[in-house]
Amino acid sequence: GEDVEQSLFLSVREGDSSVINCTYTDSSSTYLYWYKQEPGAGLQLLTYIFSNMDMKQDQRLTVLLNKKDKHLSLRIADTQTGDSAIYFCAETPRGYQKVTFGTGTKLQVIP
Amino acid sequence: EAGVTQFPSHSVIEKGQTVTLRCDPISGHDNLYWYRRVMGKEIKFLLHFVKESKQDESGMPNNRFLAERTGGTYSTLKVQPAELEDSGVYFCASSPSGGPNIQYFGAGTRLSVL
Numbered sequence: 001g002e003d004v005e006q007s008l009f010l011s012v013r014e015g016d017s018s019v020i021n022c023t024y025t026d027s028s029s030t031y032l033y034w035y036k037q038e039p040g041a042g043l044q045l046l047t048y049i050f051s052n053m054d055m056k057q058d059q060r061l062t063v064l065l066n067k068k069d070k071h072l073s074l075r076i077a078d079t080q081t082g083d084s085a086i087y088f089c090a091e092t093p094r095g096y097q098k099v100t101f102g103t104g105t106k107l108q109v110i111p
Numbered sequence: 112e113a114g115v116t117q118f119p120s121h122s123v124i125e126k127g128q129t130v131t132l133r134c135d136p137i138s139g140h141d142n143l144y145w146y147r148r149v150m151g152k153e154i155k156f157l158l159h160f161v162k163e164s165k166q167d168e169s170g171m172p173n174n175r176f177l178a179e180r181t182g183g184t185y186s187t188l189k190v191q192p193a194e195l196e197d198s199g200v201y202f203c204a205s206s207p208s209g210g211p212n213i214q215y216f217g218a219g220t221r222l223s224v225l
Contacts, residue, residue, distance in 0.1 A: 004153075030212070031211060031212055035216070040218075041218055042115070042202065042216045042217050042218035042219055043154075043202065043204075043216035044216075045213060045214070045215065045216075048211065048213065050211070088154065092212050096167070097142060097144070097159050097166065097167065097206075097212055098144065098156040098159060098167060098170070099144075099146075099156065099204075099212075099214055100156070101146075101153050101154040101155075102153065103152070103153050104153075104154075
């Protein structure tokens with residue numbers, strides 16, 4: 001299957017941590033990604049994780065991968081108003097080049 | 112270095128008309144992809160070029176859509192004739208050969224079919 005599921009909306013206060021969750025169904029996925037889309041802009045690759053890793057940290061971003069449960073999360077520390085955007089979880093199934101996206105989670109940061 | 116550029120940014124046409132979207136990938140990227148997001152739904156894969164060849168066109172919805180990449184540089188996606196359900200945002204992405212499959216996306220073309 002190629003379903004990638006995310007909650008549609010998340011609201012956090014500025015300075016708090018945000019955690020965006022995603023579940024996927026294709027256990028053969030080689031790469032898993034988080035993309036960010038700001039209003040009127042394209043998709044910006046935030047970070048990616050290879051399927052043989054379980055964690056990746058990049059400044060304020062932490063990605064956790066639980067392959068057993070097919071669960072991917074993105075944690076944003078010290079969330080800022082500039083982090084308000086839609087965040088897409090995505091995967092590349094093994095043997096393919098195409099990227100399969102989730103529906104996106106709209107993150108609203110309240111000042 | 113210029114990123115992936117798409118033209119136009121927005122197109123409004125009437126049902127039955129023809130529209131051509133253009134994508135210029137990052138220079139040197141052999142892989143070029145088209146995706147689209149219709150209202151309220153996921154971003155869906157349409158097709159993948161490697162240089163000028165179609166590697167995977169499994170996501171193309173029907174024969175009203177024609178993608179080309181002559182010379183292996185820029186690509187066009189033509190919709191003829193356009194239908195109401197074709198409205199959405201069409202994204203283009205490119206990636207280099209080899210290494211992790213990191214795709215760089217353009218800002219998209221918003222197509223409105225009235």
